[in-house]
Amino acid sequence: MSTQNSIIVPCLTCGARNRVPQARTNDTPRCGKCKTPLSLNPPDHPVIVSDALFQKEVMQSSLPVLVDCWAPWCGPCRAVGPVMDALAKKYQGRVKVAKLNLDDNPATGSRYSITSVPTLLLVKNGKLVNTLVGALPQAQIEAAIHQML
Numbered sequence: 001m002s003t004q005n006s007i008i009v010p011c012l013t014c015g016a017r018n019r020v021p022q023a024r025t026n027d028t029p030r031c032g033k034c035k036t037p038l039s040l041n042p043p044d045h046p047v048i049v050s051d052a053l054f055q056k057e058v059m060q061s062s063l064p065v066l067v068d069c070w071a072p073w074c075g076p077c078r079a080v081g082p083v084m085d086a087l088a089k090k091y092q093g094r095v096k097v098a099k100l101n102l103d104d105n106p107a108t109g110s111r112y113s114i115t116s117v118p119t120l121l122l123v124k125n126g127k128l129v130n131t132l133v134g135a136l137p138q139a140q141i142e143a144a145i146h147q148m149l
């Protein structure tokens with residue numbers, strides 16, 4: 001987002017929205033609330049999350065989050081991988097795309113009653129707003145993203 005000669009940068013740590021003058025973007029700006037250095041370039045690839053990081057990276061995210069819950073032995077999960085990569089690039093800075101390996105992180109899968117993979121969780125403002133099950137086409141996933149936005 002931008003406001004005339006400044007940009008609004010969400011803090012990836014605390015979620016605070018910070019106004020950074022464009023002339024100061026090379027100065028390593030810090031969050032006004034928690035003082036953490038701000039990331040001016042949100043990731044253009046899926047972020048790997050775990051049970052330990054799920055609360056911080058997904059539920060406390062300042063951006064809406066699309067979580068790909070997958071397993072390495074799952075063929076359809078591997079087919080969805082390139083779609084998640086494409087969505088991370090397309091929605092960079094608007095939607096955080098995350099991947100959660102359920103074999104390594106069973107607590108989150110249990111918490112959300114995930115019984116099939118791949119399962120996609122759409123989370124906004126710390127609340128689960130939609131769940132998609134199966135290897136769906138990119139257009140169908142994008143339609144769910146647009147409903148969330």
